[in-house]
Amino acid sequence: MTAQARVRVLTGITTSGTPHLGNYVGAIRPAIAASRDPGVESFYFLADYHALIKVQEPARVQRSTLEIAASWLACGLDPDKVWFYRQSDVPEIPELTWLLACVAGKGILNRAHAYKAAVDRNREAGEDEDAGVTAGLYMYPVLMAADILLFNAHKVPVGRDQVQHIEMARDFGQRFNHLYGEHFVLPEAAIEEHVATLPGLDGRKMSKSYDNVIPLFAPREQLRKLIFGIVTDSRAPGEPKDTEGSALFQLYQAFASAEETAAMRRAYAEGIAWSEVKARLFERIDREIAPMRERYEALIAQPAQIEAILREGARRVRERYATPLLARLREAVGLRDLSHAPAARDGKKEKPSAPAIKQYREADGRFYFKLVQGERVLLQSVGFDSPREAGQLIARLKREAAQLRHEAGAGLRLGEALLGELAADAALDEVAQALARLAEAE
Numbered sequence: 001m002t003a004q005a006r007v008r009v010l011t012g013i014t015t016s017g018t019p020h021l022g023n024y025v026g027a028i029r030p031a032i033a034a035s036r037d038p039g040v041e042s043f044y045f046l047a048d049y050h051a052l053i054k055v056q057e058p059a060r061v062q063r064s065t066l067e068i069a070a071s072w073l074a075c076g077l078d079p080d081k082v083w084f085y086r087q088s089d090v091p092e093i094p095e096l097t098w099l100l101a102c103v104a105g106k107g108i109l110n111r112a113h114a115y116k117a118a119v120d121r122n123r124e125a126g127e128d129e130d131a132g133v134t135a136g137l138y139m140y141p142v143l144m145a146a147d148i149l150l151f152n153a154h155k156v157p158v159g160r161d162q163v164q165h166i167e168m169a170r171d172f173g174q175r176f177n178h179l180y181g182e183h184f185v186l187p188e189a190a191i192e193e194h195v196a197t198l199p200g201l202d203g204r205k206m207s208k209s210y211d212n213v214i215p216l217f218a219p220r221e222q223l224r225k226l227i228f229g230i231v232t233d234s235r236a237p238g239e240p241k242d243t244e245g246s247a248l249f250q251l252y253q254a255f256a257s258a259e260e261t262a263a264m265r266r267a268y269a270e271g272i273a274w275s276e277v278k279a280r281l282f283e284r285i286d287r288e289i290a291p292m293r294e295r296y297e298a299l300i301a302q303p304a305q306i307e308a309i310l311r312e313g314a315r316r317v318r319e320r321y322a323t324p325l326l327a328r329l330r331e332a333v334g335l336r337d338l339s340h341a342p343a344a345r346d347g348k349k350e351k352p353s354a355p356a357i358k359q360y361r362e363a364d365g366r367f368y369f370k371l372v373q374g375e376r377v378l379l380q381s382v383g384f385d386s387p388r389e390a391g392q393l394i395a396r397l398k399r400e401a402a403q404l405r406h407e408a409g410a411g412l413r414l415g416e417a418l419l420g421e422l423a424a425d426a427a428l429d430e431v432a433q434a435l436a437r438l439a440e441a442e
């Protein structure tokens with residue numbers, strides 16, 4: 001397997017409802033398609049700590065977590081190819097939340113949309129500003145920043161309403177880096193501009209808050225009933241119909257091919273009856289959903305299997321990312337093993353350790369180098385016949401850090417040249433970052 005430095009893309013799904021067709025078209029389907037890109041390392045997690053902010057019914061949180069996990073798996077998410085886990089199975093997330101809370105500006109949290117909206121509502125109602133506002137709602141952006149920064153995600157696909165949260169994650173990450181050294185990648189929002197929003201049963205945007213949704217895995221007969229209940233205008237069969245503003249047409253388009261859509265457009269012009277549109281729409285949606293519905297029902301019937309998948313996902317992602325990073329962060333902030341030498345007493349600030357390349361000769365007569373950062377060795381080279389050979393490779397390494405590849409069993413390579421090995425606790429892009437800092441410093 002090749003582990004190139006891939007772009008890390010991370011998304012959380014709040015477990016506070018039942019997935020509907022709008023979620024499928026707008027989020028699940030495109031995310032699963034994106035997760036198949038070999039240049040991307042995807043993280044999908046169930047944000048159940050976030051759910052507790054709005055839902056205080058335990059059974060609903062549990063049910064929603066099960067349904068959302070089963071839906072993503074049924075729609076084709078492959079837990080062997082992406083990181084798929086449940087937020088509350090990763091204790092490093094709340095731990096990091098606290099570390100970030102201690103650098104996050106309270107004034108910034110005051111400006112968070114969700115909190116501000118609650119305060120505004122209270123003001124209008126003549127209530128105390130913070131009436132009914134929990135510290136959980138207030139801290140929501142810090143928890144979300146921890147979700148993202150813990151995995152050093154590069155990109156976070158979100159709707160416009162979430163962009164502010166990504167900005168805050170960058171801000172908290174930057175403050176932390178400034179105080180304690182470069183630990184975090186600053187994430188970017190990947191704003192989903194052309195994600196289809198689906199109309200619901202009443203023609204408004206399909207949304208739980210409008211109570212107009214079609215559940216993604218409604219049984220076939222219920223799906224038919226719901227589709228036949230979608231509002232239309234009063235044009236009779238035979239009368240030409242407008243595709244513009246037609247909820248049925250928009251829904252059809254979200255599932256149909258370009259040819260099918262063109263055929264439906266012609267049928268509208270020729271006066272197709274609304275009942276016929278509904279019949280075709282139902283069959284078209286059901287054709288796409290039916291195989292997934294079958295998988296969904298099989299999964300839901302075996303919740304222990306889903307539980308095992310989620311736990312295994314959390315175990316692996318903790319081992320690979322969360323646990324080692326948190327160990328470094330604890331060290332960085334001073335939550336340290338007391339038996340080691342205490343830091344300087346004169347109050348001088350410790351500098352975050354700069355990366356360096358050390359060249360040396362071993363007893364075997366060959367020439368080696370290693371990339372170190374503070375006490376840590378990130379990369380250990382193989383032996384070279386001459387110092388010149390080693391030096392040339394180091395120079396190339398600084399210029400071409402992005403080309404670095406790591407193949408299990410075959411070592412770290414730059415093009416065809418074998419460099420050496422990655423340290424067990426180091427990630428490839430940590431190495432790339434350290435090399436970039438080295439190149440900058442020159």
Ligand code: TRP
Nearest residue numbers: 010011012013014047050144147
């Ligand atoms: N707050 C997001 C939402 O409501 C869900 C979420 C939680 C999330 N943590 C995240 C999204 C981290 C992206 C990254 O949609």
